[in-house]
Amino acid sequence: MPGNLDPATLDLFLAKAKAATIEVVAVENIHNAVDYAIEATKRAEFGKLLPTGGPPKPATGERRKTLAAPALSQELYDELAKKGEAENFEMIRSGLREYLAGVDVSLTIASMGIAETATLIIENEREDDRLATMICETSLIVLPKSKLFKTSYETEAFLNEALGREHNYTSFISGPSRTADIERVLTLGVHGPLAMHVILLEE
Amino acid sequence: MAAETMKSYHSQIQEALDDSFLRQTLDKFAVQYKANRTAIFADMNERELIAEIAAGKDESMGRLEELYAQFCEQAQKKGVIVHRAKTAADANEIICQIAKDNDVKKIIKSKSMTAEEIHLNHSLEAEGLQVIETDLGEWIIQLRHEGPTHMVMPAIHLSRYQVAEEFAKATSQEQDSDIGKLVKVARQELRAHFSTADMGISGANFAIAANGSIGICTNEGNGRLTTTLPRVHVVVAGIDKLCPSIHDALRIIQVLPRNATAQAITTYVSWITGSTNCEMTEDKKKVYHVVFVDNGRTDLLKDPKCGEVLRCVRCGACANVCPVYRLVGGHKMGYVYIGAVGLILTYFFHGHDRAKNLVQNCIGCQACKDVCAAGIDLPGIILEIRARLNEEQGAPLSSSLLGTVLANRSLFHTLLKFGKFAQLPVKSGQYVRHLPSIFAGNQDFRALPTIASKSFRQRWPQLAPEVSQGSVKIGIFSGCAQDFVYPEQLEAAVKILKAKGAKVVFPMEQSCCGLPVEMMGERKAAKKTAVSNVKAFHEADVDHIVTLCASCASHMKEHYPELTAGEGLESQTKAFVDKIIDFSSLLKNVLNVGSADFNNNGDKVAYHSSCHLCRSLGVTKEPRELLGEAGEYVVSPEEDVCCGFGGTYSMKFPEISGELLAHKLQGVEESGAETLVTDCPGCVMQLRGGEEKRGRKVKVEHMSEFLARNLK
Missing domain, CATH: 1.10.1060 (Fumarate Reductase Iron-sulfur Protein; Chain B, domain 2)
Incomplete structure (x- = not known):
């Protein structure tokens, strides 16, 4: 439903996202989002979250960049994987537990967005989906503009439905992982991603 | 500690x-x-939201058992094992048993104040279990074997150097004190623990009865990892975390992070329902327990x-x-x-x-x-x-003594008269030269005033005829400080009231407002003084009751209805409370005082916003307007932070009172003001006493003195 979004709500989202150190890009369609993920992975510098700052020395051979997207539909994942493999990325769709040392980038799709807090609502009942958004250095989250609302109360019906299920894990994510526990200095990437990008979809 | x-x-x-x-x-x-x-609440109706949360919480607490039953029904249907622990020991036993039953060796925790409350880690460690805190601040204090010093920022008391030292010990290698690097060390160390832990323990900010779901707010994301990686998840939550629906939780989330760290929302809020997917178990489902801790909460409810x-x-x-x-x-x-x-x-x-x-x-x-x-x-x-x-x-002797004295007006007043003579040997001008230490140890940070040679009640008969006519009838509630120590502040007020054509009365049967005894926990004495004051003013039949002491005003307004309950004085107390007004509001809003009333000589004047005036009575605008009309109002830093008086507090904790005072006066001196004005004689006592010791760089006055001095 493009065009239904109140421009003031979009502006609010953009302002709050900036305050929450979220980078926002707007693209036409989901294929553009896939391309954005490929470019973001190309740009990714591995090992920023390691204490030493540099990449670990691989035991053998060249270390490949990693792009995880377990929550995408098979069709979309195949499109991503094809492009990623062409770039020699290691593509990950399952078994995220094997990658707890970290992956470079993850791509997922939000169910809804809340403008007043720059929040993305993600359903991640499957362990792999949850881990992908936590163990990556850069988290890319797609949000169709039609799913953006001004307040959290407007997402209540959706949440009630989700929480009403037999089992469910739904997350509000409003920026990269952060802490201010040492001398109140804001530091990103303490347990989760160092950076978060929202890819706003027109369609 | x-x-x-x-x-x-x-x-x-x-x-x-x-x-x-x-x-x-x-x-x-x-x-x-x-x-x-202030900035994060700028576009919100903070008061309304807080009132909604209070009402919502009261409603939830009123039907706690019903919510608990509903939560159990929903959660159990979804494969969650729900426990209710009556005591801290019960809760610890339940959680240790869960660990045993599931063959757990290593436990990771995300932040839970309830777990701190019950000293859960001690019990788990006593069972030989390894417990690792994963919230960065909690991990730091765990390494130091300390308790938290803040509920949200547990390690706020530590420097980066102290953290680096702890991390060096924990990793057996030297660590840089750069904060970014320290955070990465924690990330790597804790990630390793996450990947090998058998059980995760989290707290919960919400337990939603309608769905049997829990909600957890974290910034770091350790809550998500704690609830995802290990095969067993145990939630520890106070039973007061129960709420009817997600709506209640969403409402609280609008204030909780804003109040905690001035964030619009925490980075992560996780909503967990039922036994979720876990690739570590045979059936690919997590073993999931929720332990509600009572530990006195249901008694507190009553x-x-x-x-x-x-x-x-x-x-x-x-x-x-x-x-x-x-x-x-x-x-x-x-x-x-x-x-x-x-x-x-x-x-x-x-x-x-x-x-x-x-x-x-x-x-x-x-x-x-x-x-x-x-x-x-x-x-x-x-x-x-x-x-x-x-x-x-049993009360300390000093507070019982004060209680007995203040509850008996004539005894109190007799003692004050006696005190006036008794202080002669220690008096030095307007200040007490030194107090015998039995009365006040460590009071050297300020000079204390002497009791006036003639109290306001003794001066009143001469003043009364000058203000016996007028269309508005105003009763003065003097309070002890102005009656006996600073009667000149009331005289200054009478001068202004006279200029504005008000009729003024002073009911002689009034006594101490009772706040000092209330502060010390002497409830009986507080009740007695309240009753006598309500009766005294009922007979005086005035339009307004002005008090130049913000502390008296707020105490009487807030506590008299309760203190006089059961005395058959409901309507009299209500009338009394409704008529109470502070001096600045009386001048601005009743007597329409304005620039035309003053000779403004451009005196640079700073303002100390008394706690009981700005917060208890909500008066902030009127005093500043008056200062701007009678002089040049200069803004000084943190005007609304306490001066450190706090009545008897400054006697009990002189070391803290003195620090607060020094900070306040430092800011005022740096603002360039020549005069510091406030609306409370207690604050005057503290601030003037402090300036006396600091060399009188700034003149301290009550609002009435400053205005009377500049009156046309």
């Missing part, structure tokens, strides 16, 4: 006051927090005076704005829970002995009540606890 005796508590406080890193950190935090909080503390959402804002916390830090301002709510919860959860000294350390400035996410009357509950402790353990 609860001190056994008041003496050891004082030495702990002195230690904190001497910790320059702590002082600097908390000072910076206090100033930044207030500015950030407590008519203190039950509202169960509304607390653990945001920590009461510590963030507390001027005493700012000076001494969390280890001296709570046992497990920190700040105003910490003083209260220590009494209810951790024993009256641990609380008895702590609850004395509230200056009563109302700053916490003003920001509380759930509108809890924290200072009021602290007073109630003091009263109960006096009942239980």
Whole structure:
């Protein structure tokens, strides 16, 4: 439903996202989002979250960049994987537990967005989906503009439905992982991603 | 860390006051927090939201058993094992048993104040289990074997160098003190623990009855990993976390992070329903337990005076704005829970002995009540606890004596007359030269005023004829400080009232407002003075009751209805309370005082916004307008932070009172003001006494004195 979004709500989202150190890009369609993920992975510098700052020395051979997207539909994942493999990325769709040392980038799709807090609502009942958004250095989250609302109360019906299920894990994510526990200095990437990008979809 | 005796508590406080890193950190935090909080609430109706949360919480607590039953039904249907622990020991036993049943060796935890409350780690470790905290601050203090000093920022008292030292020990290698690098060290170390732990223990901010779901707020994301990676998940939550629906949780989330750290929302909020997917178990489902901890909560629920503390959402804002916390830090301002709510919860959860000294350390400035996410009357509950402790353990001699004296007006007034002569040997001009230490030890930070040679009540017969006519009839409630120490402040007020053509009366049967005894927990004396004052003013039949003491005004307005209950004085008390007005509001809003009334000589004047005026009575605009009309009003830093008087508080904690005073006067002196004005004689006593010691760089006046001096 493009065009239904109140421009003031979009502006609010953009302002709050900036305050929450979220980078926002707007693209036409989901294929553009896939391309954005490929470019973001190309740009990714591995090992920023390691204490030493540099990449670990691989035991053998060249270390490949990693792009995880377990929550995408098979069709979309195949499109991503094809492009990623062409770039020699290691593509990950399952078994995220094997990658707890970290992956470079993850791509997922939000169910809804809340403008007043720059929040993305993600359903991640499957362990792999949850881990992908936590163990990556850069988290890319797609949000169709039609799913953006001004307040959290407007997402209540959706949440009630989700929480009403037999089992469910739904997350509000409003920026990269952060802490201010040492001398109140804001530091990103303490347990989760160092950076978060929202890819706003027109369609 | 609860001190056994008041003496050891004082030495702990002195230690904190001497910790320059702590002082600097908390000072910076206090100033930044207030500015950030104001900004983050800018586009919201804060008062309305807080009132909604209070009402919602009260409703939830009123139907707690029903919500608990509903949560159990929903959660159990979804494969969750729900427990209810009556005591801390029961909760620990249940959780240790879950660990045993599931062959757990290693446990990771995300932050839970309830787990701290019940000292869960001790019990788990006693069973030979390895427990790792994963919230960065909690991990740091775990490595140091300390308790938290703030509910949201547990390691706020530590420097990067101290953290680097701990991390070096934990990793057996040297660590840089760069904060970014330290955070990465924690990430790597803790990630390894996450990947090998068998059980995760989390807290919960919400337990939603309608769905049997829980909600957890974190910034770091450790909550998500704790609830995802290990094969067993145990939630530990106070039973007060139950709420009817997601709507209640969403409403609290609008205030909780804003109040805690001035963020619009925490980075992560996780909503967990039922036994979720876990690739580590055979059936690919997580073993999932929820342990509700009672530990005195359902008894507290029935407590008519203190039950509202169960509304607390653990945001920590009461510590963030507390001027005493700012000076001494969390280890001296709570046992497990920190700040105003910490003083209260220590009494209810951790024993009256641990609380008895702590609850004395509230200056009563109302700053916490003003920001509380759930509108809890924290200072009021602290007073109630003091009263109960006096009942239980006997009051200190000094407070019983004061209680007896103040409850008996003629005895009190006779003693004051006697005191006037008794002080002669120690008097030096307007100040007491030195006090015998039995009366006041460590009071050297300020000069104390002497009792006036002629009280206001003695001066009144001469003044009365000058103000016997007028269309508005105003009754003066003098309060002790102005009647006996600063009668000239009331005389100045009468001069202004006369100029504005008001009729003024002074009912002679009035006595102390009763606040000093209430602050000390002497409830009976407080009741007696309240009743006699209501009766005295009922007979006087006035339009307004003006008091030039903000503390008297707020105490009478807030507490008289309750203190006079059962005396058959309901309508008289209501009329009394409704008629009370502060001096600045009376001048601006009733007598229409304005620029035309003053010779403005451009005197540079700073303002100290008395706690009881700006927060209890909500008066902020009128005094500043008056200062601008009668002089040149100069803004000074932190005008609304307590001057450190707090009535008897300054006698009990002179070391803290003196620090607050020094900070206040420093700011005023730097503002370039020649005069400092305030609306409360208690503040005048403190501020003027401090300036006397500092060499009288700034003249301290009551509003009435400054205005009368500049009156046309």
